[in-house]
Amino acid sequence: MTDILQHVIYLYTNIIFGYFIIVNTFYISSIALSWSRLKEFIKIIRADNTLFSGYTKPVSLLVPAYNEVETIVENIQSLLDLDYPQFEVVVVNDGSKDETLQQVIEHFDLRRISFEVNKGVPCAEIRGIYSSFERPEIVVVDKVNGGKADALNAGINVSRYPLFCAVDADSVIEKDALFRLVKPFLKYSNTIAVGGIVRIANGCDIQRGIVKETGIPKKLIEKFQIVEYLRAFLTSRVGWQRINALLIISGAFGLFSKSAVKEVGGYKKTIGEDMELTVRMHEYFRRLKKDYRIDFTSDAVCWTQAPDRLKDLKVQRVRWHRGLADALLKHKKMLFNPRYGAVGMLAMPYFFFIELLGPVIEIIGYLVLAIAFYQGFSSLNMIYIFLMAYSFGIFFSFSGIFLEELAYSRYNSIREVMVLFGVSLIEQFVYRQLTVYWRVIAFFNYKKGSKNWGSIQRKEFKQQNK
Amino acid sequence: MANHLLWISLICIYLLLLINGTIFLTTINMKRKENKWRKNYKKMYDLLEPNLIAYMNRRKPPLKELFYNGNELRTDVITTLIKTNAYSTSMSESQAFEDLGYVTGVVEEAEKKITLKRIKQLGDMGSPDAFKILLKATSKDDFEIVYQSCYALSLLPMKEKEAEKYVEVLLSTNILRDRMIEMLKNLSLSLEVYWNLLKSRDTELGKVILIRAIEDRFHEANLSMMKVVTGFLKDPQSTKEIRIAAVVAMAASKNEKHLQVLINHYPEEKDWEVRAAVAKALNNYTEEISIDTIPILKQMMYDSSWWVRFNASEVLARKGEEGINALVDISLNSDDKDASDLAFSILDANPYVNKNLQNLGERNDD
Numbered sequence: 001m002t003d004i005l006q007h008v009i010y011l012y013t014n015i016i017f018g019y020f021i022i023v024n025t026f027y028i029s030s031i032a033l034s035w036s037r038l039k040e041f042i043k044i045i046r047a048d049n050t051l052f053s054g055y056t057k058p059v060s061l062l063v064p065a066y067n068e069v070e071t072i073v074e075n076i077q078s079l080l081d082l083d084y085p086q087f088e089v090v091v092v093n094d095g096s097k098d099e100t101l102q103q104v105i106e107h108f109d110l111r112r113i114s115f116e117v118n119k120g121v122p123c124a125e126i127r128g129i130y131s132s133f134e135r136p137e138i139v140v141v142d143k144v145n146g147g148k149a150d151a152l153n154a155g156i157n158v159s160r161y162p163l164f165c166a167v168d169a170d171s172v173i174e175k176d177a178l179f180r181l182v183k184p185f186l187k188y189s190n191t192i193a194v195g196g197i198v199r200i201a202n203g204c205d206i207q208r209g210i211v212k213e214t215g216i217p218k219k220l221i222e223k224f225q226i227v228e229y230l231r232a233f234l235t236s237r238v239g240w241q242r243i244n245a246l247l248i249i250s251g252a253f254g255l256f257s258k259s260a261v262k263e264v265g266g267y268k269k270t271i272g273e274d275m276e277l278t279v280r281m282h283e284y285f286r287r288l289k290k291d292y293r294i295d296f297t298s299d300a301v302c303w304t305q306a307p308d309r310l311k312d313l314k315v316q317r318v319r320w321h322r323g324l325a326d327a328l329l330k331h332k333k334m335l336f337n338p339r340y341g342a343v344g345m346l347a348m349p350y351f352f353f354i355e356l357l358g359p360v361i362e363i364i365g366y367l368v369l370a371i372a373f374y375q376g377f378s379s380l381n382m383i384y385i386f387l388m389a390y391s392f393g394i395f396f397s398f399s400g401i402f403l404e405e406l407a408y409s410r411y412n413s414i415r416e417v418m419v420l421f422g423v424s425l426i427e428q429f430v431y432r433q434l435t436v437y438w439r440v441i442a443f444f445n446y447k448k449g450s451k452n453w454g455s456i457q458r459k460e461f462k463q464q465n466k
Numbered sequence: 467m468a469n470h471l472l473w474i475s476l477i478c479i480y481l482l483l484l485i486n487g488t489i490f491l492t493t494i495n496m497k498r499k500e501n502k503w504r505k506n507y508k509k510m511y512d513l514l515e516p517n518l519i520a521y522m523n524r525r526k527p528p529l530k531e532l533f534y535n536g537n538e539l540r541t542d543v544i545t546t547l548i549k550t551n552a553y554s555t556s557m558s559e560s561q562a563f564e565d566l567g568y569v570t571g572v573v574e575e576a577e578k579k580i581t582l583k584r585i586k587q588l589g590d591m592g593s594p595d596a597f598k599i600l601l602k603a604t605s606k607d608d609f610e611i612v613y614q615s616c617y618a619l620s621l622l623p624m625k626e627k628e629a630e631k632y633v634e635v636l637l638s639t640n641i642l643r644d645r646m647i648e649m650l651k652n653l654s655l656s657l658e659v660y661w662n663l664l665k666s667r668d669t670e671l672g673k674v675i676l677i678r679a680i681e682d683r684f685h686e687a688n689l690s691m692m693k694v695v696t697g698f699l700k701d702p703q704s705t706k707e708i709r710i711a712a713v714v715a716m717a718a719s720k721n722e723k724h725l726q727v728l729i730n731h732y733p734e735e736k737d738w739e740v741r742a743a744v745a746k747a748l749n750n751y752t753e754e755i756s757i758d759t760i761p762i763l764k765q766m767m768y769d770s771s772w773w774v775r776f777n778a779s780e781v782l783a784r785k786g787e788e789g790i791n792a793l794v795d796i797s798l799n800s801d802d803k804d805a806s807d808l809a810f811s812i813l814d815a816n817p818y819v820n821k822n823l824q825n826l827g828e829r830n831d832d
Contacts, residue, residue: 050645055644116811
């Protein structure tokens with residue numbers, strides 16, 4: 001029995017080593033691609049005379065809201081203060097149980113209006129539309145609860161402009177971010193969607209929807225998330241964009257061509273509606289051999305509140321992983337399918353085998369290590385592999401911080417940068433294992449649970465900063 | 467096998483230790499350099515600002531420190547200073563850049579190697595001396611270089627001959643049409659020069675972008691120009707894009723006669739996009755169109771295209787009491803549900819309806 005166990009452990013060690021080589025080759029290639037793209041991108045934006053020129057395209061900002069009474073007014077106000085020549089804010093109240101709708105109507109002095117809804121994409125019943133003569137740029141849609149995807153579809157149907165930007169009700173968009181986000185649409189006629197970067201607002205000084213000063217939050221759990229976000233956006237999404245294989249345009253901040261989204265049927269009711277839509281757009285445009293471009297502009301910034309309690313973080317991560325599983329399994333036919341080019345041959349396998357299955361393989365690895373130690377036949381090999389995994393983890397986090405400093409340098413002092421490096425060292429213990437564990441739970445339960453709204457406790461931004 | 471794994475892992479660990487250490491040190495060093503650069507920038511800015519303002523107000527000859535010396539930091543500081551102070555001093559930006567040797571210096575650098583930064587600097591300086599090098603840059607294979615060079619060129623003053631070359635180059639690029647129009651608008655040439663450029667274009671794109679570039683100037687156009695534009699609209703050979711551009715130009719003339727031509731053209735037009743452009747163009751110049759056009763606007767409310775109906779309803783909303791009466795009539799008495807619903811929604815939610823009704827109420831009170 002012991003021999004068999006020892007053999008199994010030895011075999012698994014070799015498997016995990018092989019897996020490791022593949023995973024890290026992917027990661028290193030992604031970092032190299034991101035680095036090269038980011039250097040090129042920064043040169044372009046630093047020398048761009050057209051950035052704030054008069055030529056833009058009007059944008060509809062869609063704000064789906066469900067029980068957002070705490071932050072909704074502040075959020076709408078900050079959107080209305082954006083520097084952009086022509087835009088409207090379409091708030092979709094998805095049957096909130098709290099006072100979200102009343103709060104918005106009263107604060108902006110809106111009244112119910114008659115509105116011809118063009119049902120380009122399916123959505124649940126719209127109960128009423130509210131606006132005002134004084135502020136025609138605010139439109140509030142009150143609809144029967146149907147989930148975030150359904151709320152976004154209602155927003156698309158009511159919006160007036162050819163481009164729409166999906167914005168989370170708990171986020172703050174930088175004043176000039178729309179100018180930056182819209183650029184690819186003004187440069188390449190085949191652009192169908194553009195993602196912006198999402199940064200953590202915790203620890204920043206935000207007043208009336210404007211980020212006055214960036215900073216590092218006090219809680220370790222929030223610091224970990226800053227490093228995670230830098231890693232995800234700067235070492236991964238930038239690289240995928242380089243080969244037109246970006247699979248996620250974040251639901252918190254992404255700009256879409258309305259006609260392209262309507263062409264693929266709008267948002268689908270799923271947990272990760274943002275990723276599912278992006279994957280479906282790739283699938284549709286590649287299948288029909290239509291020329292298209294899904295872009296990522298890392299200089300267009302949206303600040304979001306990161307969960308500062310383990311309970312909320314767990315809800316968020318489980319939800320994200322379920323969304324990932326749902327989106328990938330819905331489009332599994334794209335996996336290793338050369339018809340879908342870089343998306344089918346690289347992005348889908350990466351997300352499937354590394355992002356989706358990775359946590360399962362990793363957690364088995366931890367179990368095997370524990371058993372081996374317990375049984376007393378842990379080998380030096382295993383320890384080295386785990387040390388290697390740890391060093392690679394640090395390398396990816398360090399790369400994220402390096403690319404941030406190379407390109408944007410948002411954190412002002414050397415001390416803050418040192419803190420981020422320090423956090424990267426300890427992130428590999430407990431925090432990493434915890435998030436891996438949550439993702440494993442989500443993986444095995446991805447079909448269970450609600451496909452509606454996630455419930456994370458939100459705070460007003462001023463409260464958050466305190 | 468196990469031994470191999472051991473060695474590979476060990477080498478990887480050492481390598482990663484080295485790489486991580488290098489990344490850490492490089493990043494910290496970058497941060498230090500950046501902070502130092504910021505400090506130096508501020509110091510130089512504060513030092514040079516009074517001297518530069520005095521020079522630009524022609525109170526003092528320029529100090530040696532203000533002249534170009536190839537230093538990146540100084541070029542950045544002086545560029546910002548000149549651009550910030552040009553409006554409040556008696557010297558133009560381009561003159562200051564030329565006199566202090568920045569145009570010659572950056573052109574020389576750009577001749578050695580053209581970069582996006584140099585292109586931006588040359589565009590910012592707005593000196594005609596940069597025309598040649600920027601035009602040369604438009605022949606590069608790199609789209610970004612071409613794009614930014616074309617934009618920088620649009621910020622330079624140009625004579626007709628240069629503008630002719632510029633338009634030719636612009637038309638040969640993949641830059642999107644609306645951006646080309648913006649660049650041509652930036653040129654700020656006289657209407658006659660624009661007109662000559664338009665006359666010498668033989669492609670649809672050339673005609674469209676030039677008509678659109680001067681759309682704000684058509685109120686200065688003479689009769690012969692407007693005759694040509696009317697010809698574009700009426701010519702059966704004209705493409706949809708040219709007809710739409712002609713519609714915009716005719717409306718922009720703000721001349722009642724030409725607006726009437728547009729209104730008369732509406733029922734004859736087969737293409738819905740051109741009809742929608744007619745309705746939209748009328749919407750932009752509601753003050754200039756006569757109340758006598760209300761019957762044709764009502765006719766537009768029954769068009770097969772939603773966009774035509776919508777644009778027409780918006781014009782009616784702005785046409786005072788008569789326009790509102792027309793909308794009420796359609797809303798209450800029309801058998802066409804689409805038209806009736808649209809008229810109702812405009813009456814219910816359009817801010818111009820509200821404004822007109824308020825004015826009407828005030829007049830009645832008086």
